[in-house]
Amino acid sequence: MLNHHLRHALRHLWRRKVYTFIILLSxxxxxxxxxxxVSFLLAETNTDSFHANVxxxxxxxxxxxxxxxxxxxxxxxxxxxxxQQHYPEVEQITQVGTLGDVALxxxxxEFHDIDLLSVDSSxxxxxxxxxxxxxxxxxLTSESIVLSKETALVLFGDTDVIGKLLTLKxxxxxxxLAVAAVLDRAPExxxxxxxxxxxxxxxxxxxxxxxxxxxxxxxxxxxSLQQKINEDKQRPGLLGPGKVNYFLEPLKNSYFSAWNKxxxxxxxxxxxxxxxxxxxxxxxxxxxxxxxxxxxLSLQERKKESGIKKTLGISFFNLLKATSIExxxxxxxxVALSFIFISFILPSFNSIVESSLVFNYMWRREVMLAIxxxxxxxxxxVVLFSVMQQGKVQPVALMxxxxxxxxxxxxxxxxxxxxxxxxxxxxxxxxxxQMDFIENEPLGFNRNILRLQSPDKSLNARLPVLKQQLLQVxxxxxxxxxxxxxxxxxxxxxxxxxxxxxxxPYLFSxxxxxxxxxxxxxxxxxxxxxxxxxKLVNEKLVRYFRMAQPxxxxxxxxxxxxxxxxxxxxxxxxxxxxxxxxxxxxxxxSRLLIDYHGQSLSLLLPQIEKEWSKVFPEHYFSYQxxxxxxxxxxxxDRFFYKTVVAFSVxxxxxxxxxxxxxxxxxxxxxxxxxxxxxxxxxxxxxxxSLLTINFIKRIGIAFLIAAPAGYxxxxxxxxxxxxxxxxxxxxxxxxxxxxxxxxxLTMSVQTVRAAFTNPVxxxxxx
Numbered sequence: 001m002l003n004h005h006l007r008h009a010l011r012h013l014w015r016r017k018v019y020t021f022i023i024l025l026s027x028x029x030x031x032x033x034x035x036x037x038v039s040f041l042l043a044e045t046n047t048d049s050f051h052a053n054v055x056x057x058x059x060x061x062x063x064x065x066x067x068x069x070x071x072x073x074x075x076x077x078x079x080x081x082x083x084q085q086h087y088p089e090v091e092q093i094t095q096v097g098t099l100g101d102v103a104l105x106x107x108x109x110e111f112h113d114i115d116l117l118s119v120d121s122s123x124x125x126x127x128x129x130x131x132x133x134x135x136x137x138x139x140l141t142s143e144s145i146v147l148s149k150e151t152a153l154v155l156f157g158d159t160d161v162i163g164k165l166l167t168l169k170x171x172x173x174x175x176x177l178a179v180a181a182v183l184d185r186a187p188e189x190x191x192x193x194x195x196x197x198x199x200x201x202x203x204x205x206x207x208x209x210x211x212x213x214x215x216x217x218x219x220x221x222x223x224s225l226q227q228k229i230n231e232d233k234q235r236p237g238l239l240g241p242g243k244v245n246y247f248l249e250p251l252k253n254s255y256f257s258a259w260n261k262x263x264x265x266x267x268x269x270x271x272x273x274x275x276x277x278x279x280x281x282x283x284x285x286x287x288x289x290x291x292x293x294x295x296x297l298s299l300q301e302r303k304k305e306s307g308i309k310k311t312l313g314i315s316f317f318n319l320l321k322a323t324s325i326e327x328x329x330x331x332x333x334x335v336a337l338s339f340i341f342i343s344f345i346l347p348s349f350n351s352i353v354e355s356s357l358v359f360n361y362m363w364r365r366e367v368m369l370a371i372x373x374x375x376x377x378x379x380x381x382v383v384l385f386s387v388m389q390q391g392k393v394q395p396v397a398l399m400x401x402x403x404x405x406x407x408x409x410x411x412x413x414x415x416x417x418x419x420x421x422x423x424x425x426x427x428x429x430x431x432x433x434q435m436d437f438i439e440n441e442p443l444g445f446n447r448n449i450l451r452l453q454s455p456d457k458s459l460n461a462r463l464p465v466l467k468q469q470l471l472q473v474x475x476x477x478x479x480x481x482x483x484x485x486x487x488x489x490x491x492x493x494x495x496x497x498x499x500x501x502x503x504x505p506y507l508f509s510x511x512x513x514x515x516x517x518x519x520x521x522x523x524x525x526x527x528x529x530x531x532x533x534x535k536l537v538n539e540k541l542v543r544y545f546r547m548a549q550p551x552x553x554x555x556x557x558x559x560x561x562x563x564x565x566x567x568x569x570x571x572x573x574x575x576x577x578x579x580x581x582x583x584x585x586x587x588x589x590s591r592l593l594i595d596y597h598g599q600s601l602s603l604l605l606p607q608i609e610k611e612w613s614k615v616f617p618e619h620y621f622s623y624q625x626x627x628x629x630x631x632x633x634x635x636x637d638r639f640f641y642k643t644v645v646a647f648s649v650x651x652x653x654x655x656x657x658x659x660x661x662x663x664x665x666x667x668x669x670x671x672x673x674x675x676x677x678x679x680x681x682x683x684x685x686x687x688x689s690l691l692t693i694n695f696i697k698r699i700g701i702a703f704l705i706a707a708p709a710g711y712x713x714x715x716x717x718x719x720x721x722x723x724x725x726x727x728x729x730x731x732x733x734x735x736x737x738x739x740x741x742x743x744x745l746t747m748s749v750q751t752v753r754a755a756f757t758n759p760v761x762x763x764x765x766x
Contacts, residue, residue, distance in 0.1 A: 023294045026657040027334035030287020031375075032341045033650055036349055037280035038370045039362045043355070044273055047189040047255040051128040053215050056091070057251040058222055060212040061259055062237060062244045065494065071247055071259045076209040077200075079236050080120070083214070087228065089221045090214050094120040094127075096192065097210020098264055099203060101453070103620060104196065105167040106155045112620050114151060117194040117264055118207045126213050129190075134162050134181030142201035144180035151195040152182050171456030171619070173203060189356070191255040193266050211262060213251065222248050269636065272643075279647050286417050286654040288378050294657070295327065324383050331379055352642045417655040418702035418739065419709070424648035425735045426710030427717075430727065431641045434718065437574075437725050438634055439627075444569025445486055446519040449626040450594040450601070452612070455619040463592050466615040470592075473607045475599035480517040482510030483589045486571045486581070488629045495557025503557070505541060506571045509584035510593070515566070517595045520583075525551045525564030528585035534563030541580035555582060573633040574723040601625070637720075652739070656746040663695065663747045692747055699743055703736050710735070 048054060060079075061071040080093045096119050103112045124136035132149050139146050145166065152159045155166060161179045168175045177198070200207045216225065229235055230245045237244035254260060256270045343359055350357055361367065454460045467479045484490040490508040497503070510517075515527050515536075528534055535555060542550045542565055550562045560582075568578045596604055609621045631638070711727055718724045 024334050026290040028337040031334055031338035034284045035371050039367050040357055041276050042367055043189055043357055048251055050188045054251055055219050057215050058248040059254045061247045065238050073211050073260050074209055075212040080212055082236050089216050089225045091217050092122050092125045092215040094122045095210050095212045097207055099206055103169040114196055115194050116196040118200050119197050121199055126215050130184040132182045132184035139180040140199040145177040146181045146197040148183045148195045191266050193264055282420055290657040327379055327383050352646050354639055415698050415702050418699055419706045421651045421655045422703055422706035422739050423710045424651050428645045428648045429731050429734055430714040431644055433725050435641055447627050448597040450596055451624040452592040454590040460590050462615050469611045475604045477595040477597050478517040480510045480513040480593045481589050482514050482591050482593050484508040486569055487626050497557055505580035505582050507582050509586035511587050517593050521567035523565045523567055534561045536564045536566055536583040537562050538566055538581040539568045540578050544580055574721050577722045659743055659746045707732050
């Protein structure tokens, strides 16, 4: 009997190849992205869960000494020793940080792009990163280095490298180190990203502080220890003893902490995880709805078969079994195809959501249980609706050619699908426009700046020579020696005022060409110079202190005199309000800013590198592009942008399957009506209008619901930016036109066929 039902199901699938393909394609896409999202969400929530002491491990934060709000992850290097000595609750403590521009050299060459961390010797006592070769005991000494498996392959072409030597190079130090251990891939995601580890002892005096982690003797000691530390008047900190407060956060929360902004940390917003869960549910809902609709519509064409079965006395059990086999056949094939599909799209998925998910992760027990539960629920849902649909069939009514089993629920669910799709399209258009605004809106200074860094402070004196040589290069507009620029290399100072308050301006300095290179606009006064050591300030500082005549006044909190005011310019990013800024004159700086406005970098960079090699022949050429540095500050927004656009495409694709199902149902149910209308003189245009008008109305209703929802969501998102676009009507008009066009194109398959079918054939078949 089972073989009979299976053959019967296969025969139906083969007989209706086009619709079988559509059902399988819809299911495959739905299963693929649902499985990917389930795996991704489980991997994200399991971040750092593999560490043996994860329940007792906490990250240390301090409150922001610059009054920006929130906390900071940077802890000075003298704090861990104090905590270890004064608080018996602390079992282990370790500190992690970077060493700046470091190169690793082997016989294969010199590598400058290795992510190397400087750590305490207690690193492996706190974290449980698995080892591929070697032992964690004494792996972190002043003479050794630990590599990841991938880095060992890059440096040596092999993973059997224990004891092999490599050279660590900085601007002023060269050390020969032996490989003490090779790290394996971690079983779960980690918020720390690195390719090599060295002890702080390797480069003494180079490490000043970083992220700090404590293992307590008991998990419940967190709050009491935090209170004890903050009550200690001698606790060290960036502002001096007893001036900052400390906070302990569980290690399992480090990945989701907005305070972790260091370059070697990977973070994710809790909000994104929630959004991911919602998107996963929506995709599953949309794919499930399509499967239910398409499968039930296939039964509509076979209602006479169902009537004959009931006439012949088929039992409920056999009806259930036959339906279950057919449903599960669709699901099994779709699941198999989805895993093949996943293997192709996984790299693109990882690129979009910025993850390192591997295909094998989906074979884990918890992932398979979650996916299995989803498949089971969908299968039961379709079988339930199908049996109910077939149970409504009345054999006698079929003899009279009456349609007794209309599907009424799918129209509302179709509308819901398009509400979701239109909302996502509105969000996509808004985000695209905001990102374009970020890339092209004037900043108040020149975006087209290339930044070179002196290899070492002792070599700063060579920068003027390099500057003069570069000014002779065709394409270099201006150049200036500077401490930094408005986007990177500036630093924030804290100036205390007499009334007990303080403010935190951005500071940077440069030579006489700095203002010209940055293209800042002088509003009043003059530029600082070697003979006039006053300061330039921006409009914001003048407004902040309500200065009527700022020229000649002292900068509050300092003894410096204002000699000029420049037009406001963006510091850091558009996400923040323009802050007070102070610009000084100085020739002794470590950076060279190059204005390449209107020039092709691909043509200009080889010439700049050639001049660099003449001045710094023994040092590797590296550079930063200010525009790229700016866009890095919008990393989370670019990630959000890619994610929303990707899921917009997926949602509209799945919605089109649902629309196809519904247009198919309408065309099938109105065959006789269409034939009569054509006999009475209706044109093909009339038939197409008649078949599409109700769908357009549904899309219109969906748009009326989605427009305010999209407006609200994007208005909330845009509030993250101090400078932003306005949500105008154009965004919603484009979204409406796009969805309507896609819908009409999808429906045209059915409506055109119905409009041009011979009415004689339609009436004859009835």
